[in-house]
Amino acid sequence: MSWKVTVLCENTVTMPGLLGEHGFSAYVETPETTLLFDTGQGFGLVPNTLCLKKDLQKVSALVLSHGHYDHTGGLLAFLGVRGPCEVVAHPQVLEERFRWMPVGPEEKPISIGLPWREAYVVSRGARFRWVESFEELAPGVWVTGVVPRRTDFETGDPKFAVLRDGAWVPDPFLDDYSIALNTPEGLVVVLGCAHAGIINILEHITEKTGIDRIHAVLGGTHLGFSAREQLERTIEALKRFKVKTLAVCHCTGQLPAARLAVEFGAGFAFAPVGFVLEVG
Template structure:
């Protein structure tokens, strides 16, 4: 299977003129289809695509991992560059009024655009909680079951309903699964519902056990030391061959993981390209 994965937006940038920006956007290119997972926070995905000579007009579908601003804020720029109608696959909950509640302050962290504006730019939203098969070898997870005992959703993430708030279960959290024939490649947005929960579900959906690579945000930025070590143990038990961390993994967790995985570990920042 011919496959190229390019990280267009991430907190940190590679050499040259690449732009780093809090958020994530990863382009998956195959002979069958080009899929963009998330669009970053604002201009970085388009800027870095230009540097790499990537034509975003060749993207066939967009998948949104969840409805936070740092994964959807680049939609206006990306759609403007594509200049065509494009299917955007996401969960219905992506349009919820999502907030972060810290130290008594509620801060809006949801999509920064109205749906009508994006549709006017060519967005054709396919909203479903179910897994979506894009090609014979690429699919989305849909809603990810919470099965591990040590992974939990941040308590400071809430959804506004009327005049009140409720905990955000982030049911819209999803990942992209690629079956390379040599094992799965699982591309994460933020893994809010747990990186290990996500990998277990990817195996369940595909019936494929070997995991060649995990790439993207692992959301360990606020994890306890115990959770980080339990995650490392589970990744080793799963036999993950390569681990490229990004975005919300957090530097403290990444620095613990790096020596545990040795040469299999890498920082997946803006400008990184991986060819299969």
């Protein structure tokens, strides 16, 4: 059996019958298991799954990349189809999150976290399993756990914030998780938003697995919200990894995606709803 990642939720669609929304979700099939990575906002998950003929009842575990609404909002829709299910995440995925956004003449912190309290989603079947370290979830499938911040150029977006002791502080995104698949062609890395920095993530995964061959990277890179210097240095670092396929989407942004397309040529792909990455 092949290894397959199918994008279920994303900002854009290119095929009739599918729904686009600001968010991300991927259906991950391996020879041993089936996982769901994120849920999108909740508008497109179930309709797109039906259209793409992916069975949510086969999902053995849901992995949440971080606690923003556009990655967790479909949790109840998923549980409504799947029934009770293990949800792998960092404990801070439940923390209230904010982003400073224009509201009239000034900026205000707008809540963008998981739309429901823990007790409610647990009552609907979420079986949270808190993971903070690099861990193998199934044969050849790893979740990153907390990603060390080692690069000096992946500084993140200062507009994301949390309240700590009554004061606004930058969101540390300790819950920013990705997954890695050990396929016959090399690692396939699936990102949520890469708030930890795509290079930090790739370095962490290659160090923990001892595998330096990266076949593909798929998902959001958040380069659409980052400084120009971060984009330039990210491109330099990505080339050193010799990634065969770079399939970006969601928070990557149109201009950074266009630049990546130029830099990586045939190795670049855009990953809208319905995009399939298959290995083996």
